[in-house]
Amino acid sequence: MDLRDKPYLKEIRLKRELVTDFAQFPFCVPAVKELDSLQFHPDVTFFVGENGAGKSTVIEAIAVAMDLNPEGGNKNTGFSTETTHSKLDGFIKTIKSFKKPTDYYFLRAESFYNVATYLDKLIPPPIQGYGGKSLHKQSHGESFFSTITNKLKGNGFYVMDEPEAALSPARQMAALSAIHQLVENSSQFIIATHSPILLAYPRARIYQFSEKGITEVSYEETDHYEITKNFLNRHEQMMKILMEG
Template identity: 35%
Template sequence: METAPILRRLAPDLGAPPIPAPWYAEIPAIAQVLREGWDLSAATVLVGDNGTGKSTLVEACALASGTGPEGGSRGSGFSTRPSESDLWRRLVVERRAGAPRRAFFLRAETAHSFYTYLEDNPGARPEPVFHEMSHGESFLALVGERMRRPGLYLLDEPESALSFHGCLALLARLHTLMASGSQVILSTHSPVLAALPGARIWELGEWGMRPCAWEDLDLVRGWRGFLDEPARYLRQVLDGA
């Protein structure tokens, strides 16, 4: 039986003061959430092309859960340059009663700076020196260190550091977390990570956002087509260059 999600729903805050033309309201998926709200599952995967709002939505979930916008645990003071939207302030978060408060946000684009923050602010328990590892090794080590107990785990495009086998290792770890009662919210361009068992997949695009089966995703169809006949894809790209 699927565990009830820690974050059940993001609903529009009808009492929030209006903001003149916020940039994110022009993104169809985010405009849809601001109109209709968004029901979350024990595992939620967001896929879509660049600029469709995946990272902005994961960031809003992270901020609503008390993590920093650039990554870290609840209450983390890590920040390099404030650039996050105020989308989370336009939403009302519905949490499961009695749910774990633990939360951790892994954001690929700020991971290098986050490692420096950890070195400068060591905890009571020694941690690996992430800067001394390869990019992919450090991601998997961070997941192993910070994603242990039941909680809410948010990941923004973690495949940027991972090989095929690294993606499989992360997939296995996320599946174990789900079995322990954790909730996972993940944005990705990887068909491997999008195949997380038990996850509800949302495809984002010019239509907004819609649930979609893995095999019907544009992401999966595109990769299948390329791997089946790369020369045809390359001809189209190189002839148009």
Template identity: 45%
Template sequence: MVYLRTIRLMREQFPQTNRYPFTLPSIRQLEEIEITSSVTYFVGENGSGKSTLLEAVAYQCGFHTAGGSRNHFYEVDRSEASLGDFVRLSWMPKQTNGFFLRAESFYQFASHVDELERERSTGFSAYGGRSLHEQSHGESFLSLFTNRFTGKGIYLLDEPEAALSPMRQLAFLYVMKDLVDEGAQFLIATHSPILMGFPEAKILNFDASPMEEIRYEDTEHYQLTRRFLENRDRYWVD
């Protein structure tokens, strides 16, 4: 299912500044992204703008920009989402159910869940019956995916592979497949060639200027990983 159909940057309203992210080539030359797949990946080097744009989308969705859904309110240093006011989203139909995952601030989100549990005593029913802090990093991520995510929602994930071993990344792909079959849509910023191997996904390359769609086999992530695995000794030659 594709709920979010287009992401449009209001470049004519950009502030006159040399500050990040408004100087990024991928942002300065981007006008509109048309979303045509239930799974869309943002890929590129660190600092290319992929996470910044995903955060802006989360801001426009009304999700907590440090991680969470529309119903999560907790005190933490929220990301500024400096691009958020300059993004417009087009939906068909509008989808308000969903979640924004930030790997770098997941600890704060887990602490927020613990605080809610102390207030409501739900038995962590939405998180596998245990505090996320009482699970390993990878277990807590998968617990969130399998218990908190449901079909008919939009899920924005910023580098979810940060806590997942290769085996757990494969497990997550199966979770994604089930959720997509139930009507979920995913936008994922990632460096993982495993995660971006989801069938028929759309991959957007933020290293290109302007940003462009790229085949899985043409991504630097795939090519570099394959070259290294096939002949790792060559990378240690003086």
């Protein structure tokens, strides 16, 4: 791998001069309201934070700004079940490198069923690229894992929104290994996640989304790491607190 090939997406900047009202969605979301620019790691960049912090809003805008379908899939996945995505992509400036990836994919947990349905209507399962089997004929977890291990070919730009949603802890570790192999094969990932397993990947930048905006943090500084660690180390005491509270 030539390190000069990456990152494919170096940075995004919010075109603040185009925003007429920061009280309107999605600009009222603190992560967006305080956004100036975000710089991406050549290998993996993680977005973490509580539900509603704006991770999916920003990651969706990045995917659409990179010409990917807001519901997921690759650049050839052209469908829309319902137009629900924000218009944030139109206010995002993308700063790219001189190198272009040859593979693209947006794996989005909440709308992955729609991608599977679209593919079954359009392309015979053996040639869809997901292991020779319809995604609807695989379990939820198998379909996610098959996407990571079969559909992603390397030399790619990959955006993922909660890819761990259907994966067991063991499969999350296997997915982490697959992601690393793709990174080694000149790929770049931007991932929104709640998984402390995925977040442990060492060649990464982590952005914490909160009411204060977006800040870069270390793995050990994330709530996901701290809460999981405390719960596992003190699960009996924690259960008493939770059950009695």
